[in-house]
Amino acid sequence: MHVPQRGRAFRLLAAMGLAISAVLPGLSASAAEGDVLVLKGGTDQKAETLNPWHSVTVLDYEVFTLNYDLLVGFGQNLEPVPGFAESWSSSADKMTHTFKIRPDMKWSDGQPATAEDARWTYQLVLDAVASEAGYIGSGYLEPYLTNAGIASVTAPDPLTLEVKTEFPTTLLTQAYVPILPKHIWEKYTLEQIGNAEAEGFFVNEPPVVGTGPYTAVEWESGQFIRFERNENYWGKQSAAAEVILETFADSNTMVEALKSGELDYIRGVGADQFDALANEPNIATAEGFANGYSYLSFNTKGNTEGYGGSTSALADVAFRDALGYAIDNARLVDATLAGHGVVGNTNIPPYHKDWHVEPANPRKFDLAEANRRLDAAGYTRGADGKRVDKEGKAITLRLTWPDSEAEMATNGQFIQGWFAELGIGVEPAVTEEGKLLDDLLGPPDGEANWDFYMWGWVGDPDPMSLLSFFTTGALGGSNDSFFTDPEYDDLFAKQQRAVDATERKGYITRMQEIFYEKAPYHVLYYDSELHAYRTDRFGGWTNQPPDSGTPLFGYGPIGYTVLTDASAAPSPGPSASAAVTPAPSAGGGGTSTGASDSTLLIALGVAALVVIIGVGLIAMRRRTVTREEE
Amino acid sequence: MSGHYVARRFATAAFTIVLIVLINFVLFRAMPGSPERVLARNPNVTPELLAQTRARWGFDKPLFPDQFVRYVAATAQLDLGYTFRGRPVADVLAQRIWPTVLLFGLGEAIAIVVGLALGAYSGWRRGGPIDLVGNGVSLLLYSTPYFLLGMALLLIFATGLGWFPTFGMSTTGATFANPVDWLIDVLRHLALPLTTVSLGLIGQYAIVMRSSIIETLSEDYITTARAMGLRDGRVLRRHALPNAMLPTVTLVAINLGYVVAGAITVEVVFNWPGLGTLTVDALASRDYGVLQGVFLLLSVAVVLANLAADLVYGLFDPRVRA
């Protein structure tokens, strides 16, 4: 080792460091974007697929509805609007459905887009359902067609698509299936399209060919997808020439990026961050009803043969009903969601405003009433104050939730505290998601070794899937409370075939009543969708639907197409969002402390710490040295 | 450096890699959760379909030897299986490794130069003002988890002062007129995470180098050299430094394994698209295939780095060379 060389290298590095640090702060953020207006969105979900059949997350759905058209789209009020098809009609028996495809429509690569493409796409679903696997990709899309009872599909001419169904239905206009270009996709087998681990899997690498308003042109898996405007798009073009959807592992970083203008739109912010963002300049927030809910599910088979519940009481409606009086849903909304949600009751969230009904006799939080009902139902207290079941065994319930839903731990603390007042022990503990799914299985696949647990469901545009979780047919699948009720099953079949909305509403109303009375779940709350966006670069933000939705990440790409250039015309401001956004909870105050304050405080704190420890060290070292040198 | 020494180092490294591959196999089988869970929370999937899938996924072959042989063969061909969402793990790793190499390669380089220089000087001038301040700061940096340091820097310099961008490795989707603009963009994104990594490592390396120098200075030959009237600076550069460097080099290599923990948290704080962010994402989505791949990749990388350090050590240490 030659020392002088090392010295030189060191000096060189030091000089480079100096140069870099001198250059950096002086530069402006806008490196070189030209005049192109780019919409940058941030989300906590990962951009992991461009093949729509493998969609699972909200982001996946957003990506494929930007790339492709649905046969029938969703309008600003979630009404059916022209998509790949220009118009549609059904026969009198509602079993033959005819879709007229738009003439002269082109794919983004210039090829003509015709009814044959739509037929090929729907036939792919029929083939997949008939195949050995029985599904395609992640299995999320084909049920939109099978639930509608699709039997066959034909394209008698390039502008006409005809679909026949097994029973009368109106669900085909809600089918969330993207129409794909046959000339690209037909080169691949069903296996290569549907199975990501198959040889020659069709990744659908960019540039993606579609008829949607944008086409994906760049993709770093798990990081971002960049879209460019589809110049062949048949509909209204948006002001954004490009759209970038980017993944963030930490919501703090995402919020900071929105504040600094590095992002225009974010989804997946925390409730407190949402409240604070509402006070930031040039930032608007949108609180949408989520099409879903968080729930507490009981093992309603209790400890019957083959089921591993710890007590027979779980199978007793009176017991579950009484516990409902010991859950303060409003408090959970305040504490867990910082107020950004609605107290839960039935299995159809208020998002479905045409279908949701409020229970006639809602349970009110009242521990005395809960105790009274438990006494009345025959669950007496033992000498130690603990309630015992009908077999004389003290009741201690195991409460769990998947580790993917960390905020459930807060609900767990509350439930443990409230049930303690009833003399019922609760042992709360989180479970790894995959293990929980295994644990939940009932006979014959599993032992249902659990008492009650918390998770959430997200629904479709139609309430069908949300209703299905309590049917006998869903046992072994999504029926995770093992609840069965003949009347409920009967009503489910009837509502599926009801083509008259009023008739169907009647069935669905009764189903919600049964659900609420028999209490296989206690729905804890309907959590809100919390989004925030900048108003200084883009205008024209419109919620979908206007009274209870959000501008983006709704149903279809309509929110993108109505955007305007904010610098061209002054933005009218966030028209609808204010109406749905409740005032931040009064208790806070703390959240108003600006970031600059905290910066200063942190800097001061760090400096103080360094000084204190430094002084201490110097003092003591000095003494050490003196003494030891004596 | 004798052939025997080299052979033994290679044998040790090979043994360790075999052990890593073995452990990886065992861990992979012990992971909770079953592969059909992507279907299980799909509200529209029928029970029949679920049951069918469960049966299809069930391991039909015995764990040993069939599955083990298949696993070893696949691993040898760098086939690391698939992510939860069906992407080849090897592809994902290949995409994420370079940002981490960039960030931590530079971080290590800066930390080694600054940390070792600071440590050497502190040890040489033990009790002097540089030592007191330097050692105190080093200890303090060593005691601070990387992510705390990163969060503080982010809040002060990106959010508070707005000098640097808050996330990523470059401005997504930006087109650059020339490579210099691109380089500047990357450097601006790199500044804060790199500072965090370097500061965290400087503390450790300075502490080690300092004690190493102090130890070396107590050796007889140094005392002799000084007694012979050699100038202090010359003693330091010619005798003390080279010898004190040796244990430190080993430590830097060994430390790579620990650095990973810091890498993971720093990358998350700055949304740096490397292996650390990938690990936390995989943990959050319980993508164990990815975690396995990260473990395998990092382990082998650290073993190879150690092997390299051992060989370098062998080149310079007279005792080994003999």
Add this chain to the structure above:
Amino acid sequence: MSASVTTPDAFGDVPARRRLASSGDLFRRLLRRPDGLIGVVILVTFGLLAVGPDLLVGPLQTAVTAVGPRLSPPSAAFPLGTDELGRSLVNLTAHATRISMVIGLLATAITVGIGALLGIVSGYVGGRTDAAIMRVADFFLVIPTFVLAIILTSIIRDLAGSGAREVFGIRFGLIAIVVVIGITSWSSTARIIRSQTLSLKERAFVDRARAVGAGNLHIMRRHILPNVINLIVANAVLVFAGAVLTETTLSFVGLGDPFQPSWGQLLDASREVGAPSLGAWWYFVPPGLCIVVVVFAFTLVGGALDDLLNPKRRQRR
């Protein structure tokens, strides 16, 4: 996240006289050094806090028993402010001290237990046993133990079942973390103890014991162990610092338990709720400071003990 600030080879041969010095003597000498004294004072303070948080701040507040407003900054009623459930950060930080210190203590006990046992056996028995143990030690020394720890935590929790049961007042989910830290970080201890054992083995008193017919087990327990105990203590102090840091990082990536918040869990919770972007510094500064100060103190004490036990560094002055 290094648990090995000391180089494995830092401990040379120890002269017989000081080797036999009592631990009490060592402790007195430690207190006579300012860095040792400051470190010990800090550690004793946190130790007391860890023993009786209930006496000082009352029982751990839960979502149900919390009384404060949501995320309020420090005030007279809440000197360190509140979290998103309205719990006092004073209460939380004090209880987190207990959790972090107990986890650190248990993890250190396992780490040092395994390390010392294997180190003594390896050094004393020698031969193939030594080679085998040291290969495994090398393995754990080089592999990225943090990623391994993440994977192992999931597996152990899966195997161990319900996380609600408690051991040593710590919920089972956290015990998994303790075990994982123990399993993955014993190797540097083993190496240090081994090299010391190697030199002790050649000493006259070991020969004498062997001559009067003492068995290997007896010699290891009665003659080797007492003479490496000081070294074990010095190493344990550094291991403790590493364990606290590892626990913090594991909790930070979401493997903690909100029912028993440690410092790392509080940091993770503050990040989850968005405290950094909200400017709610009172949420993450107290636990963050505690981590830095405690690890700093452990490192000071560890360094001081290292100095005292290492003859080379003393001679040189």
